[in-house]
Amino acid sequence: MGGAMLVYGDPKRGERADTLCEAIAARLREVDGRPPGLERHAALVGIFIKAGELVQGLSDFEFETLGADELSAGREKAGVLLLDLARLVAQSWSSGFSGHLALPDRIWALLQDLRASRPLSIKEGEGYAFYALYPECYMEAARRSGLGANTVVIGLRSIGTSLSAAVAAAIGAAAPVTLRPVGHPFRREIHVGPVLSQRLLQDRTADFVIVDEGPGLSGSSLGSVADWLEEHGVSEHRIHFFPGHGGELGPQASEDHCKRWAERPRHVVELDELVFGAHRPHRLAAWVSELVGPLGQPLQEISGGGWRSVLACSRHSWPPADPRFERRKFLAHASGGTWLVKFAGLGDIGQRKFEKARLLAxxxxxxxVAGLCHGFLVQKWVTAAPLAPSDFHGAEFIEHLGRYLTFRARRLPQPATRGATMAMLYEMAIANTEEALGEAVATRLKSRLSDGHDLPMVPVDTDNRLHPWEWLAGDDGFLKADALDHSAGHDLVGPQDIAWDIAGATIEFDLSPDEAAALRAIVSDGCSRAVDAKLQEILELFYLTFQLGLWSFATCGAAAEEVKRLDSLVARYRELLLRRLEEGAGQVRSRRDSLP
Known part of the structure; x- marks a missing residue:
């Protein structure tokens, strides 16, 4: 189950090239005045990532205009800018974050030249946001590769834009070329203009490296570039890959791509090797100890559902987990207590979550919150028992939940990206229902949703993760865990009207109509605008169908013990969806029966 369900999203944000250039210049001036250390290095990586977004946006703008990737003066200048910044990151990392930063004079002229009043579509790198993929990993892999300065470096947009610059900087190569794979996710292809094609192929002795995150289900993006190179006369022995992990291609990969993947060099240095090595300035434990004091033991890994082993409950009572959507996380044991060290994101991504965490705390x-250390947020670990089911129905909790949702709606900054529209949520709901429950039930759902398309929505930084196991009873009241990631996650929901969280709470805590109305009233009063009960009703159906798809997907590849937990959760969402559809049908019949 889950093959045809809609769960994942692909959020983008709008920026202007001139605004991005000004922001990069301002941050460079600021970081140039900082003292050496990890904070300066993290800020420099953030600038590098933002410059990568600028280059990605400019390149995609030209790609959309021409229908192909082609050389241009603007793209060449953008590539040089990004390479200069990559060299600064490499210098900072290799020096152990010490020494003076020597900013090349031409950086300022390049930024000035790229300041066009041009709208860009920017996609944040998933690896930087979710998967703890560090540019420094690619630099280390490149240094060990033995590749020479005449290597042709090709990055795949989006995240491959900056990652390829990291590789090029490490081996002393020229600025990389970036390409945009397009088409079906499992059968990507590239379109290369004639001038760029000639440039790429001019050195018949050069090695080629293809740089991206992943591979995912098929690896077809990486494979499409290798296909093109071989079709244009490049020997397969000259092709190298720089992927995001050392694993194999996914189950949707073609036979030819799998064969090549097994035979060609893959240069990978993963996070564990990068930040758990012997060199102290680069060790995650050293970064954390600067915030919380000396650690009494090595960092304790609790990723991939491992956090459940340290909960105050038996294994039999463990909640379900889906490692695909989990961030890397550890426990740090210091004299002042235990701290959660969780990947929050590099650059602006992590900084936004850090500011959000401080506001909520x-x-x-x-x-x-203790602080942010180069992508990892350090937050106090609270050992407390999960709430009992009856706690969620108490007036004290509903009041607290109402204040929490109000705070998110009114006090948290506006999200950087937009969430799914009503039309997108509708498409997801119908697709997931048809896959899980059949065409007849999906038809009934269409009828229920027929009058909800034009309801007004006010997107805010919603929680999107109000499941019962995410709540703790602390010494001073209720505490929310995992409150930072899910409105900007890898799924399709994203930021929504605060009614989405009210709908989620109603489902997750099985609130009665009176309890849901009380919660809605608290949030309406706090936000100084009425939360539409009809909108909440529609969003409850969307919420159920999304959760149905999300947790159905999680069963794929899960261990037998985990599948039992997941199946139980999926069955609950399925039953609640059917019940709501039946209740809705009953209400329609009652209204019809009352007609004269």
């Missing part, structure tokens, strides 16, 4: 909704 200061308001008493989440545990205290």
């Amino acid at each position: 200061k308001a008493g909704f989440t545990p205290p």
Whole structure:
């Protein structure tokens, strides 16, 4: 189950080239005045990532205009800018974050030349946001590769834009070329203009490296570039890959791509090797100890559902987990207590979550925050028992939940990207229902949703993760765990009207109509606008169908013990969806029966 369900999203944000150039220049001036250390290095990586977004946006703008990737003066200048910044990151990393940063003079002229008043579509790198993929990993892999300075470096947009610059900087190569794979996700292809094609193929002795995150289900993006190179006379022995992990291609990969993947060099240095090595300035434990004091033991890995082993409950009572959507996380044991060290994101991504965490903690909704160390957020680990089912129905909890949702709607900054529209949620709901429950039930759902398309929505930074196991009873009241990631996750929902969270709470806590109305009233009063009960009703159906797809997907490849938990959760969402559809049909019949 889950093959045809809609779960994943692909959010983008709009930016202007001139605004991005100004922001990069301002940050460079600021970081140039900082003292050496990890904070300066992390800020420099953030600038590098933002410059990668600028180059990606400019390149995609030209690609959309021409229908192909082609050389241009603007793209060449953008590539040089990004390579200069990659060299600064490499210098900072290799020096152990010490020494003076020597900013090349031409950086300022390049930024000035790229300041066009041009709208760009920017896609944040998933590896930087979710999967703890560090540019420094690619630099280390490149240094060990033995590749020479005449290597042709090709990055795949989006994230491959900056990752390829990291590789080029490490081996002393020229600025990389970036390409945009297009087409079906499992059968990507590239379109290369004649001038760029000639440039790529001019050195018949050069090696080629293809740089991207992944591979995912098929690896067809990486494979499409290798296909093109071989079709244009490049020997397969000159092709190298720089992927995001050392694993194999996914189950949707073609036989030819699998054969090539097994035979060609793959240059990978993963996070564990990068930040758990012997060199102290690069060790994650050293970064954390600067915030919380000396650690009494090595960092304790609790990723991939491992966090459940340290909960105050038996294994029999463990909640379900889906490692695909989990961030890397560890426990740090210091004399002052235990701390959660969780990947929050590099650059602006991590900084936004850090600021959000501080706001929520200061308001008493989440545990205290110690700081952010190059992508990892350090937050107090609270050992507390999960709430009992009856706790969620108490007036005290509903009041607290209402204040929490109000705070998110009114006090958290506006999200950087937009969430799914009503039309997208509708498409997801019908597809997931038809896959899980059949065409007849999907038809009934269409009828229920027929009058909800034009309801107004006010997107805010919703929680999107109100499941019962995410709540703790602390010494000073209720605390929310995992409150930072899910409105900007890898799924399709994204930021929504605060009614989405009210709908989620109603489903997750099985609130009665009166309890849901009380929660809605608290949030409406706090937000100074009425939360539409009809909108909440529609969003409850969307929420159920999304959760049905999300957790159905999670069963694929899960261990037998985990599948039992997941199946139980999926069955609950399925039953609740059917019940709501039946209740809705009953209400329609009652209205019809009352007609004269």
